[in-house]
Amino acid sequence: MKSDTVYKRTFNQMLDRIQDCAVGSALPSETVLASELGSSRTTIRKVLNELCGLGLLVFENRVRVVLSHDCASAYHPAVETVSASERLEKLFMEWMLRGDAKPGTAINEAEMARRFAISTTGIREFLNRFSRFGLVEKRPGSGWVFKGFSQEFASELFEIREMFELRSALAFCRQPPEAPSWKRLRLIGEEHHALLDDIETRFHDFSDLDDRFHRLVIHGAPNRFIEDFYDIITFVFHYHYQWNKKSEQQRNRTAIVEHLRYIEALLSGDEAAVEAACRAHLKSARVTLFESMISETDSEE
Template sequence: MSRSSSTFKEGYNRALDMIGSGGVDWELPTEVALAKKWSVSRTTVRSILQGLQDVGIITWSGRSKTVLRKPRKAEYFPADETESVAEKLPSLFMEHIFAGELTPGTTLRETELAKAFGVSSTAVREFLIRFSRFGLIEKKPNRHWVLNGFTRDFAEELFAVRAMFERTAFAAFLAAGKDTHQRVIDLREEHEMILADITRNYVLFPRLDEKFHRTWIDAFGNRFVRDFFELISLVFHYHYRWNKRDELERNHHAVIQHLAIISALEAGDADAADRAMNLHLTHARETLLSSATWDGST
């Protein structure tokens, strides 16, 4: 099992959780038990054990696997590295549309997308079926998938639902406490990197924006909200009709707004964070309506 695979990294993080919940100088169970505990194969268990030994968390000799110390936070793989390719399909699809500047009526072939993303045609088909219920993607009878138009009414309705979901999820996130807030605070460095050279780095913002908002969406733990957020990302961050005219300025403002939320969380000021979040959502709505090119307009 390659240590670069998402399966290894996810299993490794589970191993760190298990070791961190105990003390030191205790023995890990058998490889069979660990495989079940970490939801990986015995081959992957051995790779994980070797990785733990390499960094001095355990000592491993034959059946003896002794814990030497607890893991540190920095030794965990980040969440975006533990996702499988199938789990990354929404982002891969968004970037495909964004980079290709695809227009309404463009044909989408499952086999071509599967090859481009490195997944099975079945995974692509299931993904497209989920998106099709929103009307942006449609399967024509006896034909391939196509991209449909994007209307102002659609955007207004979509944003109303986005605001409702995000405010609910963010309120729960604020109530969760400092340990949960740290997940957003940890994104400060990426924001400051973009801001330091905004004229070149502004194109990196859509992916960071998705990661930023997904933090409290995922923490909320509601599968329906999480599923809806995939569509939100498609429309608000990667949509093929996005007007590039003022993209740098839009992204610049959004980075600053994100940093205001981060600063409020760092200060432990939940009310300020909530106000900054509401300001950000208001700006996002104005940005969408003023920057998108609507069907029937030029």
């Protein structure tokens, strides 16, 4: 149920927020929290009341005061905080990546529904979203076909990505020191270091980490249209170039190092360093994408 998913996601975000505050300090108003977490005041109020019932907060003098950081057991499982559409997107992307899908690959709605435990209606709605961009095509009597990408398509999309991400990166580093995004950025930096240490056996895991890092940056300047369009950007840049398996491990290693420089620049608050790191990483991503597309074309000839 969508409302339940939203509630549980907001609940987990509020637990993160509590841990960013000192015990004994007051949380911001419901209006401020609703803006920070992208939720309604009704949902925020319901979450705060439950947290008071768990003894993590107390309502005093018309404000909620943090009583404890003992939040670990209160979190809802991550799978319960993801909507059906988001879960389908992730599963479909993983299928495309690990299944070595190529342009011309047939996509059967019924088979996808069984594989992902999603209704055929949900599968169809998902595919319709991508059909608007020409990435998949419905063929009467034969289901769907994945069409792949032209260099012109990728080039136009990349121009949009550069505008979106540079704007968001600069906005990210202008956030106040108490913003929850800083803690998330440090944690995702630690994940990068851990993956780099084990890159030889876990290099496939970079796709998910890459997506979460860039989405965190994009959220530095929340914009519903940018975040929705970023789904298409994810599809192309985080999955398409990985069809060329020959140098995937080294590519991912290089991208992790670039991410760590990018993260360091964001944490420094130096806007010139942020712009330089962002542009350097996007330039590398552009080269990687187009080299992959050329390799794919050569292999088909």
